[in-house]
Amino acid sequence: MTLHKAFNETTYQVIGHGFRNIQVLKDAFAQVDENLDSDMYGNGRVIEDFQEKMEKVLGKESAVFFPSGTMAQQIALRIWCDKKGIKKVAYHPLSHLEIHEEDGLKELHHIDPILLADQTRVIELEDVEKLTEDISCLLLELPQREIGGQVPSYETLISISNYCRDKGIKLHLDGARLFEILPFYQKTAAEVCELFDSVYVSFYKGIGGIAGAVLAGESSFIEQSKVWKRRHGGDLISLYPYVISSDYYFEQRVNKMQQYYEEAKELASLFNQCEGVVTKPEEPVSNMFHVHFNQPKEKVESKLIDTYEKIGVGLASNLREMNENECYFEVSIGDRYAKVPKQVLHKTFELLNKKLKG
Amino acid sequence: MTLHKAFNETTYQVIGHGFRNIQVLKDAFAQVDENLDSDMYGNGRVIEDFQEKMEKVLGKESAVFFPSGTMAQQIALRIWCDKKGIKKVAYHPLSHLEIHEEDGLKELHHIDPILLADQTRVIELEDVEKLTEDISCLLLELPQREIGGQVPSYETLISISNYCRDKGIKLHLDGARLFEILPFYQKTAAEVCELFDSVYVSFYKGIGGIAGAVLAGESSFIEQSKVWKRRHGGDLISLYPYVISSDYYFEQRVNKMQQYYEEAKELASLFNQCEGVVTKPEEPVSNMFHVHFNQPKEKVESKLIDTYEKIGVGLASNLREMNENECYFEVSIGDRYAKVPKQVLHKTFELLNKKLKG
Numbered sequence: 001m002t003l004h005k006a007f008n009e010t011t012y013q014v015i016g017h018g019f020r021n022i023q024v025l026k027d028a029f030a031q032v033d034e035n036l037d038s039d040m041y042g043n044g045r046v047i048e049d050f051q052e053k054m055e056k057v058l059g060k061e062s063a064v065f066f067p068s069g070t071m072a073q074q075i076a077l078r079i080w081c082d083k084k085g086i087k088k089v090a091y092h093p094l095s096h097l098e099i100h101e102e103d104g105l106k107e108l109h110h111i112d113p114i115l116l117a118d119q120t121r122v123i124e125l126e127d128v129e130k131l132t133e134d135i136s137c138l139l140l141e142l143p144q145r146e147i148g149g150q151v152p153s154y155e156t157l158i159s160i161s162n163y164c165r166d167k168g169i170k171l172h173l174d175g176a177r178l179f180e181i182l183p184f185y186q187k188t189a190a191e192v193c194e195l196f197d198s199v200y201v202s203f204y205k206g207i208g209g210i211a212g213a214v215l216a217g218e219s220s221f222i223e224q225s226k227v228w229k230r231r232h233g234g235d236l237i238s239l240y241p242y243v244i245s246s247d248y249y250f251e252q253r254v255n256k257m258q259q260y261y262e263e264a265k266e267l268a269s270l271f272n273q274c275e276g277v278v279t280k281p282e283e284p285v286s287n288m289f290h291v292h293f294n295q296p297k298e299k300v301e302s303k304l305i306d307t308y309e310k311i312g313v314g315l316a317s318n319l320r321e322m323n324e325n326e327c328y329f330e331v332s333i334g335d336r337y338a339k340v341p342k343q344v345l346h347k348t349f350e351l352l353n354k355k356l357k358g
Numbered sequence: 359m360t361l362h363k364a365f366n367e368t369t370y371q372v373i374g375h376g377f378r379n380i381q382v383l384k385d386a387f388a389q390v391d392e393n394l395d396s397d398m399y400g401n402g403r404v405i406e407d408f409q410e411k412m413e414k415v416l417g418k419e420s421a422v423f424f425p426s427g428t429m430a431q432q433i434a435l436r437i438w439c440d441k442k443g444i445k446k447v448a449y450h451p452l453s454h455l456e457i458h459e460e461d462g463l464k465e466l467h468h469i470d471p472i473l474l475a476d477q478t479r480v481i482e483l484e485d486v487e488k489l490t491e492d493i494s495c496l497l498l499e500l501p502q503r504e505i506g507g508q509v510p511s512y513e514t515l516i517s518i519s520n521y522c523r524d525k526g527i528k529l530h531l532d533g534a535r536l537f538e539i540l541p542f543y544q545k546t547a548a549e550v551c552e553l554f555d556s557v558y559v560s561f562y563k564g565i566g567g568i569a570g571a572v573l574a575g576e577s578s579f580i581e582q583s584k585v586w587k588r589r590h591g592g593d594l595i596s597l598y599p600y601v602i603s604s605d606y607y608f609e610q611r612v613n614k615m616q617q618y619y620e621e622a623k624e625l626a627s628l629f630n631q632c633e634g635v636v637t638k639p640e641e642p643v644s645n646m647f648h649v650h651f652n653q654p655k656e657k658v659e660s661k662l663i664d665t666y667e668k669i670g671v672g673l674a675s676n677l678r679e680m681n682e683n684e685c686y687f688e689v690s691i692g693d694r695y696a697k698v699p700k701q702v703l704h705k706t707f708e709l710l711n712k713k714l715k716g
Binding site for chain 2: 019020021022033034036038067069072101107109211232233236237238240241244
């Protein structure tokens with residue numbers, strides 16, 4: 001029995017919105033008029049309407065739909081580098097661009113990143129001030145996913161934004177999970193985006209769509225990004241399967257981020273009460289956090305499987321090794337958490353805690 | 359009244375499969391089990407099964423699904439250039455890479471193309487033999503879309519393939535419309551692909567899917583292409599909206615290419631009987647051809663609109679200017695042609711011919 005299989009056989013799951021299957025597409029299209037025209041290479045009502053909606057949500061002059069954030073962000077950094085004539089940017093060592101994109105930024109765009117802060121914390125103003133080389137753009141990821149979804153304080157964001165404007169450094173937001181941190185900051189998306197020159201948001205994390213991203217900024221920037229989108233092979237004849245599902249799940253879930261955030265804090269506190277378990281961050285600032293166990297991966301795995309099988313509540317479907325005595329998994333709260341009866345949830349943690357102690 | 363609007367209001371249309379609307383997706387998904395899992399970043403049954411099917415169809419060791427041909431082809435050329443250490447390729451002056459991709463090959467991959475043949479004809483063996491510079495790869499587009507869908511003879515293909523193998527030049531097939539030329543060549547897809555080191559095919563031209571492409575070749579080549587797919591931002595978490603629709607329409611239409619080809623020859627002959635009208639090629643070799651008029655665009659436009667409105671048969675939805683006394687449109691035969699009653703079709707051409715003479 002693998003952890004993944006045991007998870008899939010549980011009655012309740014604390015993470016995610018649901019299984020990623022064809023139903024996700026069928027639900028999004030059930031009420032859509034079959035006579036609605038496809039978009040055509042970035043034009044047409046279906047894509048333009050959604051882009052205009054996102055311009056308003058993000059408070060930017062212009063927005064464009066991309067098949068992926070990988071494509072959107074490399075392009076944003078390329079445009080800022082070309083504009084300034086300096087092929088250097090700065091971001092966190094665990095940025096998506098640094099660890100998940102096979103070095104596309106370097107291999108396709110020949111842009112050198114300077115890594116700020118370290119793998120335990122987010123970028124602070126001091127990290128930016130200490131830069132000795134000139135850069136075209138600073139990328140901030142809010143929240144910083146690979147360290148459990150941490151964010152700097154809002155005051156820090158403002159000070160970094162002011163500093164970059166003074167120094168002629170463009171500030172780009174990796175907002176893959178932007179909507180998820182708005183309840184913590186108590187700000188609108190447009191208020192946060194106002195601090196940035198360009199912004200990317202995703203529609204399949206907290207929003208739970210099929211795939212797709214939006215890049216937003218000034219009109220001239222977005223026009224240039226469309227040229228690069230074509231160069232990358234992202235200007236598809238039809239993007240509507242992603243556009244329509246993004247819009248559908250955006251409407252369903254953008255107003256549930258406060259609920260997910262509260263639920264994440266509740267669940268993190270249950271984990272933190274277990275022997276040898278700590279969450280990062282200790283108190284979540286979004287719908288996500290990481291759960292670290294001070295035991296070897298194989299041991300934790302079998303204890304989790306036992307617990308899933310006895311109580312029927314799945315906590316995670318995969319576990320990653322940090323070192324031989326530490327492992328962790330990622331938690332991302334979605335629609336499923338509210339469906340877990342509290343009594344069953346508490347029984348799960350009672351049993352898990354007993355097993356971790358034993 | 360625009361030509362586009364007049365075309366959309368006709369009862370019958372001679373070109374295409376149907377309107378590109380949401381129905382295309384709904385039809386493809388109607389019978390798909392909603393519990394079928396999404397692909398995940400290139401893995402999973404839904405994408406792997408289709409890739410394996412295409413390996414067999416194309417007779418190649420390995421195949422990978424791409425969101426677009428733009429992405430797939432730039433990557434193929436990049437891999438061949440890196441392998442040989444020479445950043446030069448050759449293709450036709452009207453190649454998709456040269457005129458429709460905003461110079462992605464040059465801007466992202468720094469590859470220089472050498473243009474072979476000219477805008478009136480396809481690449482012949484002599485063009486390749488005359489090359490004075492060493493190249494890593496030669497790209498042949500079959501059929502050459504921008505000149506009405508022309509192809510070299512099959513003997514020429516064999517001789518070019520042999521020449522390239524002798525000289526250590528990789529041969530890549532832009533097979534956006536590969537299935538459409540098989541009836542003319544009287545060959546299987548695998549037989550044609552055997553002449554090439556790498557092959558790209560599309561699923562939204564003659565096949566009529568929503569979007570999507572497959573790149574095929576040896577396993578080591580395909581493994582490298584997956585790394586570049588991620589770099590380009592094309593390794594989406596879910597590509598199933600395109601994979602499933604590609605498979606659905608492939609099954610529906612791959613065996614109808616002979617019919618489309620016969621219908622294209624029939625329709626071209628009707629055009630060629632009109633005053634001052636010639637098709638390129640004169641006799642089509644696929645489901646497509648171009649129709650040239652020796653009159654100014656505005657004149658032809660109003661004659662077409664009149665004909666559409668009187669008889670109710672749409673011939674084309676847009677007309678392109680060659681010069682002030684010549685214009686043309688592209689014809690691509692699909693499912694619609696068979697639905698046009700022959701009597702009504704002939705009335706259309708009688709009236710059009712009268713108007714063109716007048």
